[in-house]
Amino acid sequence: xxxxxxxxxxxxxxxxxxxxxxxxxxxxxxxxxxxxxxxxxxxxxxxxxxxxxxxxxxxxxxxxxxxxxxxxxxxxxxxxxxxxxxxxxxxxxxxxxxxxxxxxxxxxxxxxxxxxxxxxxxxxxxxxxxxxxxxxxxxxxxxxxxxxxxxxxxxxxxxxxxxxxxxxxxxxxxxxx
Amino acid sequence: xxxxxxxxxxxxxxxxxxxxxxxxxxxxxxxxxxxxxxxxxxxxxxxxxxxxxxxxxxxxxxxxxxxxxxxxxxxxxxxxxxxxxxxxxxxxxxxxxxxxxxxxxxxxxxxxxxxxxxxxxxxxxxxxxxxxxxxxxxxxxxxxxxxxxxxxxxxxxxxxxxxxxxxxxxxxxxxxxxxxxxxxxxxxxxxxxxxxxxxxxxxxxxxxxxxxxxxxxxxxxxxxxxxxxxxxxxxxxxxxxxxxxxxxxxxxxxxxxxxxxxxxxxxxxxxxxxxxxxxxxxxxxxxxxxxxxxxxxxxxxxxxxxxxxxxxxxxxxxxxxxxxxxxxxxxxxxxxxx
Amino acid sequence: xxxxxxxxxxxxxxxxxxxxxxxxxxxxxxxxxxxxxxxxxxxxxxxxxxxxxxxxxxxxxxxxxxxxxxxxxxxxxxxxxxxxxxxxxxxxxxxxxxxx
Numbered sequence: 001x002x003x004x005x006x007x008x009x010x011x012x013x014x015x016x017x018x019x020x021x022x023x024x025x026x027x028x029x030x031x032x033x034x035x036x037x038x039x040x041x042x043x044x045x046x047x048x049x050x051x052x053x054x055x056x057x058x059x060x061x062x063x064x065x066x067x068x069x070x071x072x073x074x075x076x077x078x079x080x081x082x083x084x085x086x087x088x089x090x091x092x093x094x095x096x097x098x099x100x101x102x103x104x105x106x107x108x109x110x111x112x113x114x115x116x117x118x119x120x121x122x123x124x125x126x127x128x129x130x131x132x133x134x135x136x137x138x139x140x141x142x143x144x145x146x147x148x149x150x151x152x153x154x155x156x157x158x159x160x161x162x163x164x165x166x167x168x169x170x171x172x173x174x175x176x177x
Numbered sequence: 178x179x180x181x182x183x184x185x186x187x188x189x190x191x192x193x194x195x196x197x198x199x200x201x202x203x204x205x206x207x208x209x210x211x212x213x214x215x216x217x218x219x220x221x222x223x224x225x226x227x228x229x230x231x232x233x234x235x236x237x238x239x240x241x242x243x244x245x246x247x248x249x250x251x252x253x254x255x256x257x258x259x260x261x262x263x264x265x266x267x268x269x270x271x272x273x274x275x276x277x278x279x280x281x282x283x284x285x286x287x288x289x290x291x292x293x294x295x296x297x298x299x300x301x302x303x304x305x306x307x308x309x310x311x312x313x314x315x316x317x318x319x320x321x322x323x324x325x326x327x328x329x330x331x332x333x334x335x336x337x338x339x340x341x342x343x344x345x346x347x348x349x350x351x352x353x354x355x356x357x358x359x360x361x362x363x364x365x366x367x368x369x370x371x372x373x374x375x376x377x378x379x380x381x382x383x384x385x386x387x388x389x390x391x392x393x394x395x396x397x398x399x400x401x402x403x404x405x406x407x408x409x410x411x412x413x414x415x416x417x418x419x420x421x422x423x424x425x426x427x428x429x430x431x432x433x434x435x436x437x438x439x440x441x442x443x444x445x446x447x448x449x450x451x452x453x454x455x456x457x458x459x460x461x462x463x464x465x466x467x468x469x470x471x472x473x474x475x476x477x478x479x480x481x482x483x484x485x486x487x488x489x490x491x492x493x494x495x496x497x498x499x500x501x502x503x504x505x506x507x508x509x510x511x512x513x514x515x
Numbered sequence: 516x517x518x519x520x521x522x523x524x525x526x527x528x529x530x531x532x533x534x535x536x537x538x539x540x541x542x543x544x545x546x547x548x549x550x551x552x553x554x555x556x557x558x559x560x561x562x563x564x565x566x567x568x569x570x571x572x573x574x575x576x577x578x579x580x581x582x583x584x585x586x587x588x589x590x591x592x593x594x595x596x597x598x599x600x601x602x603x604x605x606x607x608x609x610x611x612x613x614x615x
Contacts, residue, residue, distance in 0.1 A: 008517050012525045019529050019552055023536035028544050029313060033251070035548050036306070038529075042555055045525075048517070049566035054577050056295040058558075061581050064302025065332060066551065066588045068309065072328045073592045074544060075313050075321060077599050096538035100531050107527040111520050119516040121569030128566070128574065129291060130352060136571045137578065148582045155586030162593035 008048065015041040028074045032067055039063045050120065051128040186287045190267060198421040199229035205474050212478045233414075241410035244316055251314035256408065256415035259307030263422035266300045269293040270429045271355040273439050273458035277451040285455065286355055293354040294346065297430060298339055301385055304423065305331040308387070308394055308404045311416070315407035323403030326485065327394035330384055333492040334391075338381035340500035344374040344507040345434045358438030366442075368435040373503040375435050377496050382427040384492065387420065389477040393485055428469040429462075436465050522563035529556035543595050543605040547588070554584050 018041065021034040039062045046055035126132055137145055203218065203225065210217030218225040243252055268287040275284045290296055305328050312324020345367050346352060349360040361367055368375050384391040395403030402408075405416050432438060439458035446454040483491070529552060536549030558577045565573025599605055 002516070005517055008521065012521070015525060016528050016532065019532040022548055022552060023532060023540060023545065028542060029248075029251070029310075031545050031548060033310075035551065038552065039555065042559055045522070045559060046562055049522075049562050051562050051566060051574055051577075052290075052292055053295075054558075054562060054574055054581075056292055056299050057578065057581055059299040060295070060302050061585055062551070062555070064299060064305070064335070066585060068302075068305055068328050068332055069588060069592055070544065070548065071306075071309055071313075072325065072332075073596060075309070075325055077596070077605065093539040097535050100535035100538065103534065104527060104531040107531075108524055111523045111527060120566055123569035124566040127569065127571040130295070132571055133574055133578065136575055141575050141579075144579060148579060151586050152582065155589050159589040159593040162590070162597045 011041050011044055032070050036063050036067050050124045053128060053130045053133050183287060198418055201421050203228050208474045209478045236411050236414035239410040241412050244407050246316045248314040251310050255307050255311035255314060256412045259419040260415045262300050262304045263419040266297050266426045269296055269354055271358055271438060272462050273455045276455045292352050294352045302335055312404040317407050319400045320404050320406045323394040323400050330393060334381045334384035337377050337496040337500045338385060340504060341374045341377035344371045344503055347507055354433050358433055358440060361437040362440030366437040373499060377500045380496055386423045386427055388473060390480040390483050391488060393488060424473055428466050431469055432465045519563060519567045523560055526556045526560040541606050541608050543607050547591055554580060
């Protein structure tokens with residue numbers, strides 16, 4: 001057992017535990033914070049895999065933008081202390097959890113045998129840099145990249161349209177009048 | 178060996194920066210006093226020079242009050258996030274080139290990462306957590322409003338902050354802050370090439386550091402103290418420290434990206450010998466930093482606070498288009514000159 | 516040296532946690548978080564394959580996944596806000612007007 005493997009195992013355990021805490025906490029804010037922790041651990045794992053650009057993007061976009069948006073919405077709607085999150089073990093949820101475990105067992109059954117013995121590729125160091133990703137993105141994937149901008153524009157327009165206060169007959173507005 | 182070296186550098190840097198921060202508070206109080214035709218703190222020590230010590234002692238000894246219905250853990254966590262993120266960003270800022278000790282070249286940069294600028298942007302995007310969470314965890318209307326304001330404000334201005342930097346990155350073709358400094362040390366500073374980008378960057382930096390005229394998250398007349406209404410003692414002190422550290426980080430980033438970092442025009446550093454050159458560079462960097470921090474304080478005590486809708490309008494309708502236009506212009510000029 | 520299988524196993528475990536979250540939870544926002552969890556586990560697998568095979572394509576794909584996730588969360592949260600405005604709840608069990 002070398003040091004890298006030990007650190008990896010600790011991080012992996014932390015990632016799984018934080019993921020489980022995300023779906024079992026009662027308070028959505030706590031869930032969101034554990035999800036941020038999970039994203040951080042995954043970013044560290046990306047660094048293990050020498051994907052430095054993706055690791056930083058992961059923190060900037062996921063932890064810095066998306067999760068802040070989640071927290072913003074949770075606070076805006078004041079969902080801090082509701083009981084929606086309680087795990088009531090009815091039959092559907094029990095079956096769902098069991099099926100989830102079965103799926104995990106199936107995947108692990110195949111993955112455990114999937115040990116090629118090969119380590120990180122020698123090019124791993126160089127393909128994770130900003131230069132290499134930039135070159136690949138603008139040379140081979142220019143069209144998808146441009147389409148992404150259209151997608152983001154559509155998302156902006158959609159988000160603004162949906163959250164506009166035009167729908168004035170909702171109970172939230174009536175309560176405020 | 179590398180770990181020990183890095184550890185020493187971290188300790189030295191943190192001590193220096195925290196001392197500077199303590200004295201910046203005094204400086205700010207003095208500057209505000211002179212601008213308002215007062216004297217300012219002058220009781221502790223000669224001319225009030227020991228005031229920071231007294232302040233720190235007071236903060237440490239003060240009781241930390243936690244509101245009864247607050248979320249205790251997050252209430253304690255929020256200031257720690259703020260200060261960690263603020264200090265962490267210092268790791269990639271080149272204060273000087275390198276020194277030579279016992280024939281060994283020691284770079285005065287803690288972490289020479291390939292993605293320095295992105296690292297700082299990532300950390301600055303995390304800074305919002307400290308403020309938002311403190312606002313939420315305090316269980317107080319004013320704190321919550323401050324936290325909500327700050328998350329909306331920081332997300333909005335992060336876009337123009339990031340986009341305004343891209344012009345510099347295009348010109349210098351690297352994300353490493355020491356290479357950006359090197360690129361400017363021979364020729365002209367980037368501010369000459371990127372005046373609009375600099376303007377956008379300064380505006381966004383004011384908004385990101387929650388300083389006046391954009392200090393809506395803690396606007397005293399409307400929100401009592403904003404997100405730190407329910408904080409006291411050293412927890413409040415950590416917010417205070419992180420605010421000033423953020424100011425240092427953004428000023429240092431401006432120095433590095435737009436004002437040539439530690440370099441001075443027409444100075445031949447190789448003639449000075451490595452250690453003397455490093456000293457000159459260090460002093461140069463902190464002189465530039467001091468001027469920019471003075472501008473921060475000058476603005477704070479001169480301009481009135483924006484209204485919230487004005488803040489959002491400026492961010493989305495003026496700064497963001499300006500940053501994009503700047504990017505387009507830079508690209509066009511670079512293509513034409515090629 | 517960490518075998519590739521370990522990364523894939525971790526990715527699978529995170530994915531399953533996300534799946535179970537989507538299937539069992541009732542709070543729309545936390546369901547959304549579970550979806551993000553699944554996207555991240557897929558990203559982890561992609562990056563692991565990319566690094567072990569020395570091919571940048573996996574990382575490019577992750578870049579696009581992150582961009583799509585940003586768009587998706589903006590629209591999704593806007594939908595949740597609109598939902599809350601009309602129903603004053605984010606419990607998906609109570610949003611059943613389209614259910615026969």
